């Protein structure tokens with residue numbers, strides 16, 4: 001199965017994104033959490049590729065376990081940073097041998113401490129080249145996802161927003177990635193739903209017809225929110241700033257506002273006819289689950305109560 005098959009079904013689907021934890025204990029906790037969260041039947045779960053390839057071994061280990069022990073359709077992020085083609089192929093062959101069929105093909109950010117992306121010798125300079133490579137070498141085996149930026153990629157944003165010209169160039173480039181073999185788009189996080197809806201419209205106008213899945217990051221704490229939106233140069237609507245300002249030191253209140261906001265954003269997006277939401281969980285469970293429950297997409301009373309994680313008995317052999 002590939003994710004694109006689930007997208008053809010006539011139902012609203014959702015998915016969960018995780019990142020590789022820093023410690024063994026963190027990894028164990030993550031598998032426990034995933035085990036609980038997949039009971040709600042996400043269409044897929046995905047795991048990030050640490051900046052500069054810093055987590056490559058762990059990302060491979062986690063995605064293979066997600067696919068074969070957690071038994072959820074899994075997608076691995078893969079970036080070109082510090083990756084000659086031989087290393088990219090090692091990673092692709094490794095997950096292929098384990099039955100993983102979905103790749104989010106990315107250029108990647110520069111490694112920590114550097115501010116510009118540098119192409120390595122025998123490597124690629126952009127996600128487009130990685131998409132082309134995967135299609136050429138692996139045919140239709142992998143479902144390929146590409147990243148989209150409702151407010152344009154931060155590299156081309158100067159000041160408050162990208163110029164119209166830079167935004168349009170970014171869109172044209174996204175179309176190239178899709179035309180080269182991208183099956184669907186997941187977007188960068190955003191908090192201005194109108195900008196996302198405008199982006200989808202603009203994509204349709206230039207002939208991008210594949211599913212465009214909104215990336216939703218529930219606000220879990222104020223400092224983290226400022227850090228992420230600063231890094232991604234995300235526009236923050238004035239009403240969100242006004243709502244957060246008086247509660248910014250109260251984590252519980254911020255989290256609960258985050259659930260409310262995430263729910264309202266998703267409601268508006270689903271009402272526009274889009275039938276998928278992708279949740280950046282930041283390895284946390286409660287906010288993502290609460291949003292899906294508010295949307296009526298899951299019913300927490302219908303799944304078994306949380307039990308400690310144990311290796312499932314239905315391990316899929318490859």
Ligand code: FAD
Nearest residue numbers: 048049051077106107108109126127147153173186187188
């Ligand atoms: P590209 O698609 O290559 O594009 C980057 C920008 O450069 C484009 O927007 C475009 O303006 C310009 N550009 C590049 N090539 C061309 C060209 N040929 N013609 C015209 N313009 C061009 N980073 C990680 O390190 N690990 C992850 O796991 C990870 N997961 C992510 C998941 C999602 C959903 C998103 C949205 C981002 C993720 N990132 C991750 C961040 C991502 O790696 C960075 O945003 C990176 O700077 C760009 O990656 P990209 O694949 O969008 O790059």
